[in-house]
Amino acid sequence: MVQPYPHASTTTRPKDAAQSAPIEAWRLAPLIAGQPTYRTGRWIGSRFQYPRPINAPKITRSLPKAPAAVMIHDMHGSVATLCLDLDTSKALKGVVDADAARLRVLLQSCGIAFVEDFSPSGGRHLYVPLRDRLSATEARELVEALALTATSLDPSPHQNITDGCIRVPGSAHKSGGHQTLVTPLAHAYDILRRRNDITALEALRALLAPEITRRRAQKAREAKLVASQRTGNMQPLSLSLATTSEAPLRRIARTGLYDTTRYKSPSEARMAVLNHFSACGWTLAQVQNELAGQFPGLAALYGSANKRDRLLSYEWTKAQAFTATGQKRMPKQTGEKHALINNTSQTLPTGGAIKSSSPAVHQLVNDLENILYAVLDARLQARGREGLSLRLLIRGLLGYMRAKETNILDVGCRTLAAAMGKHHVTIARLLPILAAASDGILTKIADARHKAADVYLIQLPEHYNDLARQLTWRKGRIHAIRPVFRALGDPAALVYEAIERAHHSPTTTDVSRTAGVSRNVVARALADMEALSMVRRDGGQWRTTSLNLRSLAARLGVLEDYQEQIRRNRAERAQWHAYLDRYRVLELVISETDLFDLERDEHWLPPDDAAIWVAA
Template sequence: MLYLKEKELLPFMVPDALSASTHPLASVAPQTTPEQAWALAPLIAGEPSLRFGRWIGSRFQYPRPTHRAKITRRLPERAAAVMIHGADGRVATLCLDLDTSKALKEVVDADALRLGKLLQECGLAFIEDFSPSGGRHLYVPLRERLDGPAARELVEALALRSTSLDPSPHQNLSDGCIRVPGSRHKSGGYQTLITPLSVAYDYLRRRNPPLAVLALKAALAPELKRLQARKARQAKTASAQRTSAGLSLPPNAGGDSPLRRIARTGLYDTSRYKSPSEARMAVLNHFAACGWTREQVENELNGQFPGLAALYNSANKQKRLLALEWTKAQTYVSAAKPKTPASRSREQIALINNTSPTKLTGGAHTSSRRAIHQLVNDLENIVYAVLDHRLQARGREGLSLRLLMRGLLGYMRAKETDVLDVGCRTLAAAMGKHHVTIARLLPVLAKESDGIVTKIADARRKAADIYLVQLPEHFKQLARELTWRKGRVHAIRPVFRALGDSAALVYEAIERGRYSPTTADLVRLTGISRNATTKVLAEMEAMGMVRRTGRQWRTTSISLSGLAVRLGVLEEYQAQVSRNRRDRAAWHAYLDRFVDRTLEEIDMFDPDREDHWIPPDDESIWYAA
């Protein structure tokens, strides 16, 4: 690889011509011939060798040859790809392959624009070409070669932001290869260079400095953390599979909905949907059934669901049809909830022993909406002033108990009642924990809350345990003396399902503090150790959630929901909600076995019958959202 002399290495500045590489294909320099573009091949490749492609069965592949072919100045007469990794496993160029087999061409073009903007913001120069099939390649030359695993991690993180990006060339150290500008295509034609040849040659000679690569890593901090969490889960699953021979994960075990995959890629099963309009309506029906609004759908068309926008073919058609189709989707969802025969029959039957709680007739006193909100504000003061400090002594369990208490206050404010009949699975989905953990924590919280949380009724049939949340008499004077805090109380917002309980409490202390706290203030306020506090602060600062001004910490205006999408926690949340739905269905089906039956003497006691419900094994049953 050729480099400039040491004295000629100046701080790398991205020229104005860089933005031209992401313009429409009409800006391709007509004077760049395939032979001229092929001259860039040795500057892109990780080693000076190539492979020739051929059809093997129904797939076009680049098999490993008996003898390596060297890259020469002459353009190969058949399809060829250069090797990405060198003999030492390192790469000289990040090769981003945007493939139309993974998403529609409109999604590929949108991903190319989005990736180009990201690279440009990080100070990285890149070269771009396109193939006759509509795919795009982005090449990011590196001044210092990257180890194969580090390059793979970066490309996989970029793939989480771009649906059409295929990371497989960087996932194979021995066989990873890519077609470069000028090379022939399997279907005829050539890889056409979009970046002007002189500019591309300049980028490949000067290359990108390590500081720009570090800037890209910082911009991809949420995606890199998501990859680490995924690898940890895969390692845990592999370990479980080794210890349990019968445990295996079915396809689509990650909770990836087929309809949401259509919304991301625009690709759909033609045997199920005959046209793009049918696929669009299926996706819109899905979002309407999930409680989305039209504004939320429109916001995500340029975000995580570009495939849905691509199914409209044009912006004008999207603007004209989206409102009409969304109205149809809402009408369909509202009408597509017929009562099952079993539910209709249950409505006509009055149970002999009705164990449901008696409803008030209007004579009893009920708290007003304003009184409930005032009660929650007073309880927040007691939680911050007394209960948090009491629960700090319980260590890690205390963190979960403190957040569970905040979750109950959040439900009080949302339901505007001090009597809560929220099930463990609902609380578990809100807090990102297992429902067994919530079932274990609730009695502990009721015991440690000093009368704030009291259980007043046990679960019965389809009804959950009922808890009364109140302000005890001995706390009323303290609650009146303390001023209310700004903002809303939260249990676990989706982003903290990935960052952890400690991060949630530290962020809350910054967000709802009466002043901008220092690190020492956060340690004192949250009761979390200094090492743990420093660690979560550094992690949140890397993701742009908080910033440090002098010694004080402040929150930023970053969207926590958008960050949660990038971290992938919404997929986990959808899988947990779907699993809870299936669990409830199984439990209700079990209860229905004892309804609509004539009571006989043998039914009063049967020693061979299971009188308790055995919950399904969460480790071996997976549900798609």
């Protein structure tokens, strides 16, 4: 179970609350409601609900004695007011307050006027009146997009056309007290009468483009899953849950809500979260940055900013000490023998001539990039859709080569798959094809054995030496698939690269020619990226913007997919390593029968993916 939200008597009154009587605030109800009626609430079992009455009472100037909620949609399903419900049942009050502040800044930046109130339980409501009514679908899309930016925002009132309702200012609350108006009463009347025009709403829609794109992709996946279930091609249950899965500790960091049967106090819950981040390799600066970003629940667990500033550094030091201790190898037991017959550890390089210096590796990568753009790209384009993946794969290998400063790569298929947003079976199929098509650039020099991956050598063939020296190196770094392009697709990655690494700002025709992608696909990718403010058009030429692609990827939700793929990879590796450990013989003496056993299977049957995901 999670801890309950604060009672009315324990919730302090916001400093910005307006001094208006409930009866006066209630008279705003007709300007907010979609219909001239309201519903009264009552306890039904263990839940407080607003059931549909046979004859709904009319909204009058008299304040209802029981908690009352007005309908959001009219009889035709359209919406005159966007109602943003920040609920303490979804996150701690500190998260609700942070979300409200974030939404205020967002709405004000678009020139949108709104009315705000707060409830005795600590929740808040923001009302955005519209001059022109929106259809239920359009309103729901906007509210769901806003919910992706605010953890405590409950979009359900806009998701139910027939029963979506919300308590308005002045209404009684189930725990006692009333909805209290934050906006001054006269100002609230003015906002609700003037209302917001379509221009401000379009500005909001443009600002929420990443979240709208993310939500549409989620709905497309859900529709595909439902269609596969109806046709009988049902996917594994874990696969259907993969798009919405979230690590429990990260959920605590996001919402501040925790299982009270597992953690007795907020202190224990936040220490568990900090241990998790420390084990994942985070730094204190990264944790501090995310307190006001995607993990406001962790900040709310401290209760106050002063307490957080006082304890965070101390608790982070404890978390690092704890995880460092946990990562140390256990001391060897008395009499334990450690000589292994099947030694699966990777052989360490001995140095010598094959060890290239760091400047030499970087120069080699620059020369290989020239050959890639001048020769290899054109050859791989002829392979169609497969060539598109091959082009990105060679870019990923060159990027890994530059990062590790070595031209001998032993990267596993799952590592490359996670970097490129593809399945590891696809990478395993593409690597031999790329080695054959690379004209001597990529060569396999050792097969995979036990825990070690295939080993590849990347070199510049002699017949390309002169061409590589004649061409000018390009600015910037080469990338395979950056996280944001998991959502936008492989063609968009090549289109963005053609703009980012061009010597001059290219036109659409130049981008199509450089990226090796058809004009229609390029136009589609440019339109998507322009809507997300990744690129801009200036006098017929395209330029990249200063937008942070990693933060955009987080807004598009692709980092969650990446983390899910990493989790699956770890589970599969653990199962593979456990299989290898079955054949470890902890004996110093090796007999002839230990070298080969006719009755023992020497091959590995790949485990069932569904079983792995369920087990993990």
